[in-house]
Amino acid sequence: MTDSLHFLVSEELAMPADPLTSAMARIIAARYPDAARAVLFYGSCLREKNLDGLMLDFYLIVSDYRAAYGRRWLAPANRLVPPNVFPLEHEGLFAKYAVLSEEDLTRLCGPQADNVSVWARFAQPSRLLWAADDRARRHVVDAIASAAPTLLQLTLPMMPPSSSPGILDLWRAGFTFTYDAELRAERKGRSVSIVDVDPDRYERFGRAVLDDIARRQGSGPQGEAPQILSPDDAANRWRRLQRRGKWLSVVRLAKASFTYADGIDYLAWKINRHAGTNIAIRPWQRRWPLIGALTLLPRLFRGGAIR
Structure with a gap:
């Protein structure tokens, strides 16, 4: 008899991770004291023993976007096109974290989601490194158990x-x-x-x-x-x-040019690392990151660097 899916998800989320990633999770949560509910670590870095030179991936789950951001434009941006993405550096390690509400985590892990970005990632292994309380922990397990x-x-x-x-x-x-x-x-x-x-x-x-x-x-x-x-x-x-996923990828790229410092350099680094390209960002592209990022797209499609 197989183990229940809920049990397997709960067990996997509770597995240990590198202590530095746990420290980064606490730092992320501390940035949002009125809203943070959970912090998840996911992605290929889960399998790496040496994290130097890698970009670590986290999800911050918040109670709601207004509690996280107040009245700033970031709240409606996160609500309309989730998630917002921000950078983090700690003890020489670099990371990015995406922000989702508890409601959106549940919706985007389930069959009603209008894009694959969340359930495709959480059908893969992840770790729950910080939770505000048992209720927050149970909510994460329930949501992620619907991704696969x-x-x-x-x-x-x-x-x-x-x-x-x-x-x-x-x-x-x-x-x-x-x-x-x-x-x-x-x-x-x-x-x-x-x-x-x-x-x-x-x-x-x-x-x-x-x-x-x-x-x-x-x-x-x-x-x-x-x-x-x-x-x-x-x-x-x-x-x-x-169709929707490709469009959303471009919109998120545009949004990240405002929420993510040096976002275009990160984009070039990620593409070079995964696709074996040698993209160099020009000074004008750093001054105008949204336009600079969008001008890369036709070249990347033609070269097959992105699909």
Whole structure:
């Protein structure tokens, strides 16, 4: 019998992380004393033992945006196009943290989300490094426990009907679809390597997800997890997610030019690191980061640095 999905998510979120990342989580929470509810650490850096030279990724979960920002323009910006993203440096380590409300975390991890950016990330491993109280901790676990079912429910109908895909094949296909729904700097094949770096984890979580879907929706004639959507409906849903995801990526890039100091340099660093390019930012692009960032897009598409 497989472990319950909720148990696996709770167990994984509670696993230890590098003490410096825990210190950074506390610093992030302290910046928002009236609103901070939880801080999550996620991304490829979870697997790294040496964090020097890396950009660490965090999510700050807040009670609501007005409590986090007061009456500044950042509150409506975060509400209209979540998340806002900010930089952090601590003891020589560099990080960025994205801000989401508890309400948006729940919405964007679930099947009602209009883009993949949150549930695609939290279908992968993450760590809950700080929580304001037990209620905040339970809320995070409940929200993240819906991320992987969202991914696999949308992926199941897209698998060839004549095939018998394994659980890892399902994950690989799902992450490939999500990578096509955002502007990504990573090389082709990165979506597959996510699964291959820890297949045991994805096997266990995949079985728990399919059991969870079958429990909630009823199992198929062979005891399999049911397909919630028809293949045509699922394909249409992915197309909508891909169109909206590309547009949202550009809007978030524009917003980050205002919320993120030296954001265009970070953009160039990330693309160079993942895509093997050698982009150099010119002085005028630093003076006008929004225009400078947007002028990179046609060149990056032509060169295949982002997809």
